[in-house]
Amino acid sequence: MKRSIAAIVPHSFGSHDACADHEWCRFKLEKDYKRKSLPHCKDLADDFLKKDLEDLMGKYTTPAMCRKLAELQSTNSVENMNQLIARKAPKSMHFSGSESLDYRVSAAATQKNEGSSYICTVNETHKMTPGKVTAKRFQGIDRKRG
Ligand SMILES: [Zn+2]
Known part of the structure; x- marks a missing residue:
């Protein structure tokens, strides 16, 4: 895992x-592979960004x-969190361009x-009646979730 993370930057x-x-690197499989996830299909180039990313990673x-990361990979809790985020911010919708x-x-x-x-708490905080x-609906959902 350590080598995989260290190879990302x-x-x-x-x-x-x-x-x-690492299987995730397409460049070793396809010599003409073009990045689709970066602007103009090019590698990142800024030295300051590279240093910051190296420090972060x-x-x-x-x-x-x-x-810690290895243990988290196999927990249902992480999957559940990913599903919650995916429901509120589906990948098919572009929400990353704004707040x-x-x-x-x-x-x-x-x-x-x-x-x-x-x-309900958010509504009450903003002086709105939750209804x-x-x-009642959320109490039921939270009870099932238990
Ligand atoms: Zn690579």
């Missing part, structure tokens, strides 16, 4: 030496963090931590 900047053992290559994504991911995290009835039907 060099891979994004066009150096695939560290990608040798370095936090995830420590033995303790790799152990909408932040709000949607925050709503998913709040729902995960506090249950669906968080919506009896809404409150």
Whole structure:
């Protein structure tokens, strides 16, 4: 896992030496492979960005963090969180161009931590009446979720 994480930044900047053992690098399979996820299908190039990304990703290559990440990979909790985020911010919709994504991911995290009835709390905070039907519905959902 540590080698995979350490290969991500060099891979994004066009150096695939560290990608040798990783299936996710398409460049070693297809010589003419074009990146579809980066602007103009080109590698990242900014040295300051590279340094920042290396510093950021370095936090995830420590033995303790790799152990944590390896344990999280197989938990239902992570899958559940991913589903909550996917429901509120489907990949097919482009929410990352605005603050909408932040709000949607925050709503998913709040729902995960506090249950669906968080919506009633938000409504009350903003002096809006949640409504009896809404409150009753979320109580039922949260009870099932238990
Ligand atoms: Zn690569």
